[in-house]
Amino acid sequence: MEFIALDDQPFSEVENLGVRNLINYLSPKYVIPSRRYFSDVSLKEMFDNVSKHTRSILHANPNAAISFTTDIWTSNVSLMSMLSLTAQWVDDDFQLHQVMLQCQEMVGSHTAANLAFTFEKMLQHWGIDRSRVHVVLRDNARNMVKALNDINLASLPCMAHTLQLAVNEGLLSQRSIIDMVKTGRKIVGHFKHSPQAYSQFHDIQEQLGQPRKCLQQDVITRWNSTFYMLESLIEQRRALGAFATEHDLPATLTMHQWGLIENVLTLLAPFEELTKEISSSTATASDVIPAITMLKRLLEKRADTDFGVGTTKATLLEAVQRRFSDVEKEPLYMLATVLDLRYKNRYFSNEVKDQVKQELQTALQRETSSPPEEPAAEASMARGPDPEEASAAKKPCSLLFSVHDEILKEKTEVEQQLASPLSVQVQSYLSEAPIGRSENALTYWRINKDKFPALAPLARAYLSAPCTSVDSDRLFSLAGHVADERRNRLSGDKAEMLLQA
Structure with a gap:
């Protein structure tokens, strides 16, 4: 059962010939149970043990204020949607505890009323009094904001999500940068869809004495993936130039665009560094005001690398100021910082x-x-x-x-x-x-x-409050492995048990 839960294997794995031969080789007298035993009996036992342990540490400090993160995830291989709830608190000895409480299937539409009802049920299930709820970190969706307001739970937006929106505004504000990114995508896409081109590209890397590396493909919804794509292009600039002299490419970058990439990377490097910093497990709400103050001051400074990215830099500063305009007035951030x-x-x-x-x-x-x-x-x-x-x-x-x-x-x-x-x-x-x-x-x-x-x-x-809902995001990255193509008929309750186990 641990093998199935930890390695995200389907229950049918115990019926596969390779696994049965391995078990038979290790212990010929052992008869491996059926998949039904693991899905209906063993999983429930493991889930109950984990839940019992979680409940015991949750109530070990009955007066500790608890901070939560939450998010909604929808499966790509089924109609299942899940609502997460993770908790963290600081005990009497100032040790930080982080646990996953639930990843419950959301049935019906994701209205504020439905979400509010589900949140209340979760808190009742774990015996958490409202007075212990310090804050809930959530995304910027209106239904989520309204749901938490309706049940009078203090909530804050995920800093990483808000930063994502601000950077997207900056990248989309300058036509020359949009065109440069599109050209980069075409180049990377050419190699991603042509094994022959990659083979020729790796040969050129070896001739130049460079290690064999692939180019990074970006995802439009993740600005930092665009940052990593541009980084990989700059790193392989010499190899790409040699490749273009011998083979066809769907697009090439001009000298001006190569310089633009370097300046964009310099401009976005603090955002990428900050995203990593606030996504760590030890980042707290106390980091928000200092981080935004440092970011604004850095964007207000003039630099030699501003050439060609001035409009983007000004838009980034305006977006950061507008989207984080209330952080200094929010008591939860104020007191955490001080x-x-x-x-x-x-x-x-x-x-x-x-x-x-x-x-x-x-x-x-x-x-x-x-x-x-x-x-x-x-x-x-x-x-x-x-x-x-x-x-x-x-x-x-x-x-x-x-x-x-x-x-x-x-x-x-x-x-x-x-x-x-x-x-x-x-x-x-x-x-x-x-x-x-x-x-x-x-x-x-x-x-x-x-x-x-x-x-x-x-x-x-x-100091128990995180500054992002990254814990829930990581949970849903795992959920994508649990509810995959091989388990597209997995029920919501079993998916939750596997995630918590």
Whole structure:
């Protein structure tokens, strides 16, 4: 059963001659059960065991705030649609837990009412009280937004999805770039549809002393796949030039277009780096405001590589500003950022800083009715390292994240001049030196939770939220392997069991 679930095999695999011969060779006396036994009995047992374990760790910290991701997926080989729900939370020891709760079949139309009803059923099934729901990360679809609003669950859009929309706007804003990308697609498509052409291309690569590599085909709905396609074209520019002198190509890139590709890659490199950063399992809502601030500042700077891509760069900046215009005003982002010692309130303007402090004070009063304790003197040894020392130890070698160091240096003097009637505990925390950007904020709070006992529960809640719904996206990538051509009659309940197992 583990072999079937882990390797995405159909239940009929146990009836295939090769598997039966292998089992017979390993253990001649063993009689392998029928496919019906695995689909009706063994799968249910495995699913129940996994669900029991998930439920136990979910309720091990009954007061922990839980953040969720959700998305809808429709199979390409059947009429099945599924709604996902993954959860993550930070326990009392500031360890991050991530689990898949459900991937339930959606029957009927995907209306807001139907989605809202399904969400409520999921929470009831797992015994999760509404008070424990911190936030739900979802896509930008209107039915999803309305469904979560209707049942009064706080939700945020997936940052990766929004970034995708912004980059698409930029790429489609300049005719010369659109034509260049189309030409690149024709070249890559020629090789993808002609094994003979690829064979000749590999021979040329060997003659030039280059490793045998294929060109990347892009997917129109994924901007970063277009980035990787252009990267592969630049990498194979010499080999493509040699190929074009001996063989026919459906299109060729001009000198101007080759230069345009290089400038487009330079322009989009920070977006690609940021997409990877926010798609990691450790990325949280605290990364949103700093990431957008760094991105906007980088796009506002003039560079030598702006030649030929000026319109695209201006459109990208406008799209980022418009699509992320409300992030500084969203309390979930505000508090997550200020409770992350890598950032604190260094990324807020002076006008917004007072609002951030007020939000922190309000959240602190909600969390506890008792006055915050004085920070312990002996806990000062756990204070974060000097930002310049941390930066020197693990300095990021990227154009985008080098802006982080600029912002910290700029804001230090202003930060010392600010004064407000904050509680001793909050003031003490805000005076802590930032830790390095590559450090883990949860590690800091694990060490300092006793030093800031009133702020620690807030950090557990707000740092539990991811900034994307990537967990659900990864789940549906797996679902595409579970419900494939060999299992196009798989029922929704069995698909969920296989995914959770």
